[in-house]
Amino acid sequence: MDSFGKLMLNHSHLVVAIIILGLVALPIAIWLDLRHLSDQNLQVQATSLDSIISEIRGYYSRNVVGRIQQNSGRNQVLHNYQEIPGAIPIPATLSIELGDLISKTAGNVDYRFVSDHTFTNRVPHRLDDFETDALRTFRHPKNTARVVAKTSGSLFDRQIRIATPVVLAGSCVDCHNNHPLSPKRDWVVGDVRGIQELVVNQPIASNLFSFKFLLIYFVCAGTIGFAFALTQFRQASSFRKLNEELEAGNSFLASISTQISKYLSPQVYKSIFSGEKDASISTERKKLTIFFSDIVNFTSATESLQPEELTTLLNEYFTEMSRIALYHGATIDKFIGDAILVFFGDPETKGVAEDARACMRMALEMQSRLKELNAEWRQRGFEHPFRARIGINTGYCNVGNFGSEERMDYTIIGAEANLAARLEPIAEPGGIVMSYETFVLVQDMVEAKQLEPAKFKGIAREVIPYAVRSVAHTPKAQRIDVMNERLPGIRLFLDVEAMDDANIDNAKQMLESALQTVASRKAVSPASS
Numbered sequence: 001m002d003s004f005g006k007l008m009l010n011h012s013h014l015v016v017a018i019i020i021l022g023l024v025a026l027p028i029a030i031w032l033d034l035r036h037l038s039d040q041n042l043q044v045q046a047t048s049l050d051s052i053i054s055e056i057r058g059y060y061s062r063n064v065v066g067r068i069q070q071n072s073g074r075n076q077v078l079h080n081y082q083e084i085p086g087a088i089p090i091p092a093t094l095s096i097e098l099g100d101l102i103s104k105t106a107g108n109v110d111y112r113f114v115s116d117h118t119f120t121n122r123v124p125h126r127l128d129d130f131e132t133d134a135l136r137t138f139r140h141p142k143n144t145a146r147v148v149a150k151t152s153g154s155l156f157d158r159q160i161r162i163a164t165p166v167v168l169a170g171s172c173v174d175c176h177n178n179h180p181l182s183p184k185r186d187w188v189v190g191d192v193r194g195i196q197e198l199v200v201n202q203p204i205a206s207n208l209f210s211f212k213f214l215l216i217y218f219v220c221a222g223t224i225g226f227a228f229a230l231t232q233f234r235q236a237s238s239f240r241k242l243n244e245e246l247e248a249g250n251s252f253l254a255s256i257s258t259q260i261s262k263y264l265s266p267q268v269y270k271s272i273f274s275g276e277k278d279a280s281i282s283t284e285r286k287k288l289t290i291f292f293s294d295i296v297n298f299t300s301a302t303e304s305l306q307p308e309e310l311t312t313l314l315n316e317y318f319t320e321m322s323r324i325a326l327y328h329g330a331t332i333d334k335f336i337g338d339a340i341l342v343f344f345g346d347p348e349t350k351g352v353a354e355d356a357r358a359c360m361r362m363a364l365e366m367q368s369r370l371k372e373l374n375a376e377w378r379q380r381g382f383e384h385p386f387r388a389r390i391g392i393n394t395g396y397c398n399v400g401n402f403g404s405e406e407r408m409d410y411t412i413i414g415a416e417a418n419l420a421a422r423l424e425p426i427a428e429p430g431g432i433v434m435s436y437e438t439f440v441l442v443q444d445m446v447e448a449k450q451l452e453p454a455k456f457k458g459i460a461r462e463v464i465p466y467a468v469r470s471v472a473h474t475p476k477a478q479r480i481d482v483m484n485e486r487l488p489g490i491r492l493f494l495d496v497e498a499m500d501d502a503n504i505d506n507a508k509q510m511l512e513s514a515l516q517t518v519a520s521r522k523a524v525s526p527a528s529s
Helices: 002-010 012-070 091-105 129-139 170-178 204-261 266-273 298-303 307-327 352-379 415-426 436-442 501-528
Strands: 109-114 148-153 157-167 192-203 283-295 331-336 339-344 388-403 408-413 432-434 446-450 466-471 482-487 490-495
Touching (some): 012 157, 091 109, 129 148, 283 298, 283 415, 307 331, 307 339, 331 408, 339 415, 352 388, 352 432, 352 436, 352 490, 415 432, 432 436, 436 466
Antiparallel strands (some): 109 192, 148 157, 157 192, 283 339, 283 388, 388 408, 432 466
């Protein structure tokens, strides 16, 4: 039903067309019924009139003409009875004159008594095709029909013609065979002398007012239906305009949301637009793992680069680091000049331990990728590419929306966040330094060296930093989760935990192909020497 409703809403002209078609079809159906009713009434009327005239003529023949003929000499029965005093008309003359009288009196009824054997002193009857066919039908030896009918007319009037045979009785046969002006003198009883024909005309509209109550109902229903259709059409037009405005608004909002998403971390963007979080000033206290990185000697590096070159390198650096951060599930807080602040644990978390481990995997991959970028940048002519230092800490922070009702920022504050920023400067270029709280959670992943305890500004306690030296070596029986190795001609970073089954199969194929390449090179070297 919903899809049908949407279809009708989007194609309102179809609704109007269907309603109009329904309104038009009703009077057509009524008109067809009137036409059928008129045909039936005409046939009934014509048949009744024909029967009445036939009875009148028969009555006249039997009870008037017949009785006078039985008492000959006292009166005469003539076709020209008007010329003889005291004479009466023969049945045929009576029928003809009766037809003229009926045709003059009843405006929609015509009566004709016609024959192809007229008396010699009469004007011959002109028979049309209907009358000729009727005579032929009635005189056929095998004919059993007593009535021939034909209905015709136009859209606005109907006409029915009914012909019945004029059959000679005994008295009629004697008269016609003995009359001096009779064109035929061998008539026998039962012969068809001619036909009597009734033509009834009736305009269909004359029956229309027989349905006055139906017409009143139709006018009312049609008015209401037309008003309803007009209202529906206007509503559909309004809805269509509203939908167009909504579609335009949705497109605009989608475009704006896409642009806004570039200024927010995907997790934050998702939580806001899904309704999980409100855009209101509120914070929570959570245990997070905070990551802070900074480019070594960035200020001096900028002096040797043109602004356009610096912008290109910095954008490439941020793009690659952001891609790695998002891959590992980090929430990108902000870019502060050349520094990056991200954290794990909000708005999505896999637990404190796993958040710390994901952060360490991310840091290792970032340093590895930065080495690859340095090689690419050197090939492009940049003598002093970027090197970064990374500080990591795990602890409780306030996280949420900070700011005013008009302008707010989703970020973290607290001493633990500051500690990550304080640990970063003591790391070696290209190195990673973490707090003891983080080291405890990732000690099976990396080999780290404990540094001298230190006091940092804004941190009340003494902090024991740990500097990552390498990825932890594990026994062969155990799986190596992370590999980050670099030799002349090869750079390898492998994070098994971050792979799914399909990626593991692809990695196997790549490593096997690499081993085959190395083996083939080793086999060719002695021969070439």
